[in-house]
Amino acid sequence: MSKNDLAAEYCTLLGAENVLTEEADRDRYAHDRLPFATFRAREGAKVGTLPRLVLRPATSDEVREIVNLAAKSDSPVIPYGSGSGVLGGIIPLQNELMIDMQRMNKITKFDAENNLVTVEAGMNGEAFEAALNAKGYTSGHLPQSLTISTVGGWAACRGGGQESSRYGKIENIVVGLKAVLPDGQILEVRPLPKRATGPSVLDLIVGSEGTLAIITEVTMRIWKVPSDEKALVLALPNRASALGLAKRIMQAGLHPRIVRLYDEKEAAGRVKGIAAFEERPVMANIVVCGDAPIVAAETELVRGFAREFDAVETETRPFDEWRATRYVSITKQWLDRGFYNDTIEVTVNWSQVNSLYETIAAKIAALHPDAHFSAHWSHVYPEGVCQYMTLRLPPMDQNVALPLHSLMWEIAEGETLAHGGSIAHHHGSGLFRGGWMDGEHGVGMDVLRKVKDAVDPANLFNPGKLGFATREGAVNPFQARGQNE
Ligand SMILES: Cc1cc2nc3c(=O)[nH]c(=O)nc-3n(C[C@H](O)[C@H](O)[C@H](O)COP(=O)(O)OP(=O)(O)OC[C@H]3O[C@@H](n4cnc5c(N)ncnc54)[C@H](O)[C@@H]3O)c2cc1C
Known part of the structure; x- marks a missing residue:
C-alpha cells in the first residue's frame, strides 16, 4: 500500500487532524532523550529514520x-508516550x-475502596499525580x-520513581492493564491482589x-498521601x-519514602558550608x-542505625x-553546554556494590584524565541497590569523544x-x-525471543528494540x- 493510500485510510479512521504527514511533525517524533543522539545531532547527524506517519488515537x-491496518499493509508500528x-x-x-498515545489522557476509574486507579496510557505523569493529590492520594x-x-x-519501561523504597517500582504498582x-x-x-495461575502475563x-x-x-495501586514525615x-x-x-534500614523492614546516598x-556540590561534611x-x-507515631518510632530507629x-x-x-528541584534534568544542563554527559543505572547485590563502584571508577579514570565518574544510590532493597552513575567528558572533538563514550x-x-x-534498573533497554x-x-x-516470535510473528511491534x-x-x-563481555 502506498504511503498516500495508507495515510488516507488512517485519516478516515482517526480524522485528518490526527494523522501527521508533514516532515517537521514527523521529525519531532523521531527521537527521544538518548544522549548519544544528542551528541550526533550537534554535527547534524541523525540516529534512525523519520516515522512514516504519526497517528494519534483516542481510544x-x-x-x-x-494495528489491524498496519498488519494488513505489513507496516511496523512504535507506540510513543512522550519521548522522555x-x-x-x-x-x-x-x-x-x-x-x-497522548490523546488517551484520562483517569477512567477512581476506586478508593480498593486503593486503585485506572488511567489511560497516554496521561502525562505530572497531571496524573496532581489529579490523585487533589483527592488526597499518590501513586x-x-x-x-x-x-x-x-x-x-x-x-x-519498568520505570522506577524517587520513592521506590516505600512504594516499589512500577512493576509493583501496576496491578492490571489493557x-x-x-x-x-x-x-x-x-x-487483583495476587494470583497462582501460571506465569504472569502482566509481567510479560x-x-x-x-x-x-x-x-x-x-x-x-494508590496510597493516601502520608500525613507526616521526618527528613534526616x-x-x-x-x-x-x-x-x-x-x-x-531495608533489612530491618523499614520503608522510608526517600533513601538517597551520594558519593x-x-x-560536594550539595553540602557547601555545612561543617559536618568536612x-x-x-x-x-x-x-x-x-x-505521627510511626514516624516518631522509625526516626528513632534510623537514628540508632546511623550511630x-x-x-x-x-x-x-x-x-x-x-x-524543590527534583524534576529538573541535570543531564540536560550539561548537554546544553556541549558536554558528553550520560547516566547508567544498574542493579547489584549489597555484597558487590563497593567493588562495582571502585572497579568502574578506576577504569574510567584510566580512560581519560578529564573523564568524570560519580554515583548516587536512590533505589534500595533488602537484597541490593541501584547504582546510578554519571559519566561525563568535557566538550571535545567527537572523533575522540564518541569512542570514549x-x-x-x-x-x-x-x-x-x-x-x-x-x-x-529503570531506564529500560530500548535500542x-x-x-x-x-x-x-x-x-x-532465547525464551524472550521465542515469546516475541510467537506473539508478533511478522515483527510489527517496535522491531529491533530490547535486543530483538x-x-x-x-x-x-x-x-x-x-x-566483548
Ligand atoms: C531528565 C530525565 C529523568 C528521568 N528520570 C527517570 C526516573 O527517575 N525514573 C525512570 O524510570 N525513568 C526516568 N527517565 C526515563 C524516562 O522518562 C522513562 O523511561 C519513562 O518511563 C518513559 O516514558 P515516556 O512516556 O516518555 O515513554 P517514551 O520515551 O515515549 O517511550 C519509551 C518506550 O516505551 C514504549 N511505550 C511508550 N508508551 C507505550 C505504551 N502505551 N504501550 C507500549 N509501549 C509504550 C515506547 O515504544 C518506547 O519503547 C528519565 C528521563 C529523563 C529525560
Whole structure:
C-alpha cells in the first residue's frame, strides 16, 4: 500500500487532524532523550529514520484498528508516550508508523475502596499525580521525568520513581492493564491482589517497551498521601558506611519514602558550608513517613542505625533543595553546554556494590584524565541497590569523544555483569542497550525471543528494540555493543 493510500485510510479512521504527514511533525517524533543522539545531532547527524506517519488515537478501539491496518499493509508500528526515554526506545529504524498515545489522557476509574486507579496510557505523569493529590492520594511513582513522561511509558519501561523504597517500582504498582496485541486482540489483565495461575502475563507486558503490546490503560495501586514525615540528612565517613546504613534500614523492614546516598563528588556540590561534611564527605538523605507515631518510632530507629555507621545528623537544607528541584534534568544542563554527559543505572547485590563502584571508577579514570565518574544510590532493597552513575567528558572533538563514550558504557555494563548485576534498573533497554541483553539474560533471552516470535510473528511491534531482531533491511546501529563481555 502506498504511503498516500495508507495515510488516507488512517485519516478516515482517526480524522485528518490526527494523522501527521508533514516532515517537521514527523521529525519531532523521531527521537527521544538518548544522549548519544544528542551528541550526533550537534554535527547534524541523525540516529534512525523519520516515522512514516504519526497517528494519534483516542481510544483502545482506535489503537486496535490502527494495528489491524498496519498488519494488513505489513507496516511496523512504535507506540510513543512522550519521548522522555533515554535509550532510543522510540527511534524509528525503517520509517515505522508512530502511535502517539497522548490523546488517551484520562483517569477512567477512581476506586478508593480498593486503593486503585485506572488511567489511560497516554496521561502525562505530572497531571496524573496532581489529579490523585487533589483527592488526597499518590501513586507513589515519582520519576525525575514525572513532568515529561506518560503513565504508559512508565509501565512499558519498568520505570522506577524517587520513592521506590516505600512504594516499589512500577512493576509493583501496576496491578492490571489493557493492551492491544500485534494480531489486533485486546488483552485485559484484571487488577487483583495476587494470583497462582501460571506465569504472569502482566509481567510479560510490563517492561516490553512496545515490542509485544501497546498498553492502552493501566490500573495502579494508590496510597493516601502520608500525613507526616521526618527528613534526616546524615554526613557519613565513606561510601561503604552509607551503603551499610541503607542496607541496615531495608533489612530491618523499614520503608522510608526517600533513601538517597551520594558519593563524595555528588555530595560536594550539595553540602557547601555545612561543617559536618568536612570530615564526613558522603551524604545520606532518609525520609520516613506515615502517621505521627510511626514516624516518631522509625526516626528513632534510623537514628540508632546511623550511630552504628558513625553518621552525624545535620541540617536538612541539602534535602530541601533537592526536593524543590527534583524534576529538573541535570543531564540536560550539561548537554546544553556541549558536554558528553550520560547516566547508567544498574542493579547489584549489597555484597558487590563497593567493588562495582571502585572497579568502574578506576577504569574510567584510566580512560581519560578529564573523564568524570560519580554515583548516587536512590533505589534500595533488602537484597541490593541501584547504582546510578554519571559519566561525563568535557566538550571535545567527537572523533575522540564518541569512542570514549562507547568505552565508558562497555566498562559500566561489562563490570556490572561481571559483578553478577543487572545492566538496567529503570531506564529500560530500548535500542542502545540491545547488545547487552544476551549477557543480561543468557538462555532467558532465547525464551524472550521465542515469546516475541510467537506473539508478533511478522515483527510489527517496535522491531529491533530490547535486543530483538530488526526487520529485513533495517540495522540497529548499536547492536555490536556489549559483545566483548
Ligand atoms: C531528565 C530525565 C529523568 C528521568 N528520570 C527517570 C526516573 O527517575 N525514573 C525512570 O524510570 N525513568 C526516568 N527517565 C526515563 C524516562 O522518562 C522513562 O523511561 C519513562 O518511563 C518513559 O516514558 P515516556 O512516556 O516518555 O515513554 P517514551 O520515551 O515515549 O517511550 C519509551 C518506550 O516505551 C514504549 N511505550 C511508550 N508508551 C507505550 C505504551 N502505551 N504501550 C507500549 N509501549 C509504550 C515506547 O515504544 C518506547 O519503547 C528519565 C528521563 C529523563 C529525560
